[in-house]
Amino acid sequence: MKKIIQLFLLILLISSLNLYSQQSTKMSLFTIARLKYQGGGDWYNDPSAIPNLLNYLKQETMIQAADDEKKVEIMDQEFFSYPMIFMTGHGKIAFSDEETARLRLYLLNGGFLYADDDYGMDKYFRTMMKKVFPDKDLVELPFNHPLYHCHFHFDHGVPKIHEHDGGPPHAYGIFHDGRVVVYYTFNTNISDGWADPDVHKDPEQVRLQALRMGVNIIVYALTN
Numbered sequence: 001m002k003k004i005i006q007l008f009l010l011i012l013l014i015s016s017l018n019l020y021s022q023q024s025t026k027m028s029l030f031t032i033a034r035l036k037y038q039g040g041g042d043w044y045n046d047p048s049a050i051p052n053l054l055n056y057l058k059q060e061t062m063i064q065a066a067d068d069e070k071k072v073e074i075m076d077q078e079f080f081s082y083p084m085i086f087m088t089g090h091g092k093i094a095f096s097d098e099e100t101a102r103l104r105l106y107l108l109n110g111g112f113l114y115a116d117d118d119y120g121m122d123k124y125f126r127t128m129m130k131k132v133f134p135d136k137d138l139v140e141l142p143f144n145h146p147l148y149h150c151h152f153h154f155d156h157g158v159p160k161i162h163e164h165d166g167g168p169p170h171a172y173g174i175f176h177d178g179r180v181v182v183y184y185t186f187n188t189n190i191s192d193g194w195a196d197p198d199v200h201k202d203p204e205q206v207r208l209q210a211l212r213m214g215v216n217i218i219v220y221a222l223t224n
Contacts, residue, residue: 030057030222031066033082035113036073039094041121043087044071049194050086056211057218061151074099080106084221085113088191090120095128104132107174107181112221115184116191119164129174129182138172138184145173147180147220152212159209162189162200179224183217190214 032050037043050069058065069086072079075098085106087093095103107113115125129138141147141157148154158171169188173180192200193210202210 029064029066030218031068031070031082032084032086032218033070033072033079035085035087036071037087037089037093037095039092039124041089041091041093041124042118043089045089045118046191046195046199048196048199049191052196053194053211053214053218057215060212060215061219063218063222074102074106080109080111083110083112084218085111086116086191087113088116088118088121090118091124093121093124093128095131100128100131107132108176111181113182114217114221115182116189117184117186118189118192122186125184129184133174133182136174136176138174138182141171141173141180141183145180146224147173147183147216149216150223151216151219154213154216158185158188158190159206159213160188161202161206161210162192164189180220183220190217 031054034050035043051067054065054067054069057063070082072082072085074095079102103113115121117125126138143155143157148157158169160169164187167187170186171188172184172186174182174184190210190213193202193207194214197204197207
C-alpha cells in the first residue's frame with residue numbers, strides 16, 4: 001500500500017512539473033501587446049494583423065512567439081511585462097496625466113512603442129508624444145538606421161503598403177540614449193499589410209514587404 005501511495009505521489013509530482021513547464025513556456029512566448037487607449041479612436045481595427053505577423057515571425061526567425069496579441073491599457077498591472085506595445089487607429093487618442101507618466105517610465109526603462117497611422121491619428125499621436133516627451137522630437141529615421149537592416153534589408157527605408165493621400169511613406173523615431181523607443185510610421189500603413197489578404201486586397205508582394213518590415217521592427221525592439 002505504501003509503495004502504491006509513493007508511486008501515486010511520484011506520478012502527481014511529474015504531472016505537476018509537466019504542467020508547470022507548459023505554463024512557463026506559454027508565459028515566456030513573445031507577443032505584441034495592442035494598446036487600448038481612450039479618446040474615441042478605433043484602437044482595435046484589423047484584428048487579424050498581429051496574429052498573422054506573429055505567425056510569419058515564427059517562420060522567419062528563431063523567436064518563440066505566441067499565436068495572438070494581448071490587449072493592454074497603460075494602467076494595467078501587466079503593462080510593463082510586454083517588451084513591445086503596438087497602437088494604430090483612424091482617430092483621436094487621449095492619455096491622462098497618469099497614463100502619460102507611466103508610458104514615459106515604460107519607454108525610458110527598456111520598453112518599445114510602435115505606432116502605425118491608419119489614416120487620421122497623426123495629429124493626435126504627435127500631440128500625445130509631445131505630452132509624454134516634452135523634451136524630445138519625432139525625427140525621421142535615415143535609410144541606414146539599424147532598424148532597416150537588422151533582419152531583412154530595406155535600403156530605401158520603410159516601404160509603402162497602403163495608399164491614402166499619395167506621396168512617399170515616412171517613419172519617425174523618438175530616441176533615448178541612442179535607442180529608438182518610439183517608432184512611428186505615417187502614410188504607409190504597414191499594419192494593413194499584416195491583415196488577412198481579403199481585408200485590404202493588397203498584392204501578395206506588398207503584404208510580404210509589410211510582414212518583413214514587421215519582423216525588423218520586432219527584432220530591433222528585442223535586441224536594443
